[in-house]
Amino acid sequence: MHYSSLLTWWMISISWCALFLIAVSTYLYLKTREPSGSSGILGKAKDFIFVWILACLLILYILTINNSSAIIFIAGNVIVEIVLVVYTMRNRGKKT
C-alpha cells in the first residue's frame, strides 16, 4: 500500500507535536522561580540544550522517513542516545 500522499500531513503532525513540546519546555523554563542564573546568549543557549536536542531529533526523524532510510535512522538514534546520556549525566550531577 502506498501512503505518499499522507507524508505532508504526517510531517505537520510530528512537527506540531515536537513544537508543542518545545513550547511547553520554554514556558516552564520562563515560568520557573529559580532560573539557573545563566546570563548572556551562550548561557541561555546552554539552558536550552534539551530543546536543541528535541529540534535535532525532529529533523532526524523527518529526514529518515522522507528518505525511507533505516540506516540514517539507526545511525541518528545511536548518536542522539550518546548525546542524551552525556546531557543527563552532566546535568543530573549539577542540578538535581
Added chain:
Amino acid sequence: MSEAEAASRLSTFGYNELPTAKFSGLKILVRQFKNPLFFILLAAAIVSGFFEIRQSIVIIIIILLSVILGFFNEYKAEKIIDDLRQSVSLKAVVSRDGKTNEIDSRQLVPGDLVSVYVGDIVPADIRILECKDLEVNEGTLTGESFPVEKNYDAISLQHPIPQDLTNCLFMGTVVMHGSGRGIVVLTGRQTEFGSVSHSLVRSRPETEFQRGVRKYGNMLITLTLVLVVAIFVLNALIGRPIIDSLLFSLAVAVGLVPELMPAIVTISLSHAAREMAKKKVIVKRQVSIEDFGNMDVLCTDKTGTLTSGRIALKSYLPFGEDRQLLEYSLLCNAAVVGDKITGNPMDSAIWEYAVENGLQHTIDNYTSIDEVPFDYQRRMMSKVVQKDGRITLITKGAPESVIPKCDYVSASGTNGTSNEGEPIDHFRKVLEKDLAENSRAGYRTLAVAYHPVIETKQRYSVEDEKSLTLLGFLVFTDPPKADARLALDRLKILGVDVKILTGDNELVAAKICEDLSIEMRKILRGSDLTEMSSQELREAAEEATIFARITPEQKLDIIKALKADKHVVGFMGDGVNDAPALFEADVGISVDSATDVSKDAADIVLLDKDLVVLANGIEEGRKIFGNTTKYILMGTSSNFGNMFSAAGASLFLPFLPMLPMQILFMNLFYDVANMTLPTDTVDMEVTELPRRWDIDFVRNFTLFFGPFSSLYDFLTYGIMLFIFQASPALFQSGWFVESFWTEVLVIFVIRTRRIPFVTSRPGKWLTILTLACVAIGTIIPFTRLGAFLGFTALPINYWILLVLMVATYLLLVDAGKVFFYRVCKF
C-alpha cells in the same frame, strides 16, 4: 428512686450515652462510592459496553474489586476501634429501692443517687450531696493536669463554667482521691461531656487528599470532555461516519481514564494500614494516611501527649539536710503503698521518686505514733513518728498554710530532731519569691516542717502544729514523656512544625517547650486570640509556637486558620476538650487510653503512647503518597500522550489508528502492569519533606511528558506507513506494541528522579510484573488472541527499529526529567 421510676425516666431521657458515631458496615460501604472517579469509571464501563461487552464487564469487575477491597480494609480497621470502645463499658454504683447496686452506666437517669470512689470515671453530671476529701481530675474536660477539690457547698454564680462548679462532678472526669455521693442531674448528650462531643455528629471536613483527588477528577473530566468533543467533531467534519466517529471518540475517553486508580490507592492505603497496625498504629480512616504523610503542621495538646499526664516529684528544695526532707515526706504521707502506689497523686509521686531512687527503706526504723489527717480547711496533714526514743511531729501541706505555723527555717548541718536554724522572718521574702516563681512556672509546691515533741500524749491534734521548723519544699510537675524529645526531633527532620495548643498557662507550656527543646517563636494566650480578626488569626497561627489558656473552640479556630493558610494540619490530643479539633484537623491523632469521644473523632489511634510511632507513620504515609503520585503522573501523561496521537492520526489516516477494543485492551493491560506499584520502593528524598497535591504540577507533568509519547507514536506511524507500507492490521499491531512498550517501560524512568536501576532500584514485584507484561504484549500479535483483537505478526526489521526507538525514547524522557525537575519544583 424506685426501679419502676428509673425505667420510666429512662424512656423519657434515653440512655446515658454519648452521641458517638455508630459502627456501621453500610456507611463504610456507601463511603466507597463517594468518589468522582468511581462515576467516571462507571461511565467508562457503560461506554465500553457499546464496543465490547466483555471489556465492560472487566471494568465493572475491577470497580467492584476495588470497592470490596476498600470496604473490607476500612471495616476491619473500624471494627478494631469499635471493639476497643465496647471493651470500655462504665459501671456506676447506684441506690434504688433502698438497695445499692452496680449497674451499667448507660442505665443511669436524672434523679439517681450515685456514689463515686477513688479511680472511678464519673458516669454522669452529678450534684454532690456529701463527700470526703474528694479530688477529681477534670483534665479530659478542661485540660487541667492537676486534680481539683470538690465539696457540697452551694454556689451562687450567674454563668458558671465547669471549672467554677466545685460542687458538681462531670461525666468522663476521674476521681483521684476521697469519695462522694450525689444526685444525677444530667445524662448523655445533655452533660458537659456530651455537649462537647455533640459537635462531632456532623459530616467530616474534606481532607487534603480527598480535595486533591476531587481536583484531579475534575481535571480529568475537563480534559476528557475537550478531547472527546474535539475528536468527534473533527472526525465528523472530515466525512467519517457519525457512529464510527462517536465510538472512536468514546474509546479515546476510556483510554484517558486510569480506571485502576481507586484500586491502586486502596491497595496502597491498606498495605500502609497493615504495616502501621504492626507498629501499634490503628488507622481508622484510610484516606487520612496520605494526609498523615503530607502533614506539615502538628498541633498537639500538652497533657498526656507531650507530658506523661501524671504528676511527678520534680525536685526538692531542702534548707537543711536533703535526705531528711525526703524521709519526712515519706513518713508524713497518705499514699497507699502495696503492689502499686495509689492515692493522692502528690503523695504517690513522692513514693514513686523514693522507689526509683532506692530510698524507700530509709524510714524503716521509724514507728508511727499518731496522725492528724489532711483536711481542706488546714490544707495540711501531720504525722507523729518515733525513732531511737525521740518523737517528732512532721507536717506537710500547702506552703501558704504551713509557713505561718513555722518559727524557724532549718539550717544546713542540722539533723531535723530539734528546733535548730534561723528565725523564719529573715527568709520570708526569699520564700515568697521562690514560691511565686514555682507557681508561675506551673509547678505545685508542698512545704515540709517538723517539731520535736517534748510532751508524750495519747492523741495529737491540730493544736500541736505550731512552732514548726521549715525543712524545705517539694516541687511537683507533669513531666515530659521520655520519648517525646526523640519523636519531636524526628518530626523536625521530617519538616513537621510542632505547635502546642493547651488549656494550661503559658509558663507551663513554655517550660515544656524548653524541656523538649521546641523552638519557641511566639506565645499567644486565648485572651489574645479573642480580639483578632480572621486574617490576624491566620498570621498569628502561622507565627506562634504556643497557644496557652485556650478553649476548645479556639483550638478549632487555630486549626481552621492553619488549614486556610494551605497547611496540612494534624492534631494530637486525648481529652474530651480535644475532640472537636481532632475532628476538624486533616489528620486527627489520638491514643488508646484517650477518652472514647476523642478516639471516635480521631483518624489515627496509637495503641501505645509512643510518640516515635508518629514519625514512623508519617514516613509510611509519604511512601504511599509517593507511589500513588507515580501512578497518577505516569497514567495521566502516557494515556494523554497516546490518546493525543490517536486523535491526531484519526484525522489524516484513511483508517482508525487503533480499534476501540484494542485501545481498551491496551489500557487494561497497562493497568495490570501497574498493580504492584504500591509495593515499589520509594527514594529517600520523597519521604524527607511533606508534599501535597499540586494539580498545577500534575497538569504541567502531563503537558510535558505526554507529547514525548505522542512524538514516538507519530514516528511509529511514519515507519509503518512510509518504510513498511503497512496494511491497517499491521499498522495497528506495530503501534500497539510500540505504544505498550513505551507506556509500560517508562515506569522505570518516571518512578524516580535518580538514575533508573543505578541509583534507584525499583521494587522486585514491580520489575517482575512489568517485564512479564512487556513480554506478553510482545507476543500477543502472534497469538490467536491477537488475531481475535485484529492484530497481525510484525516483521523482524520492525523489532530492530523498535528497540532503537524505545531506547531513545526512554533516554529522552530521562533527560526531559532532568530538565523538568529543574524548572518545576514539587
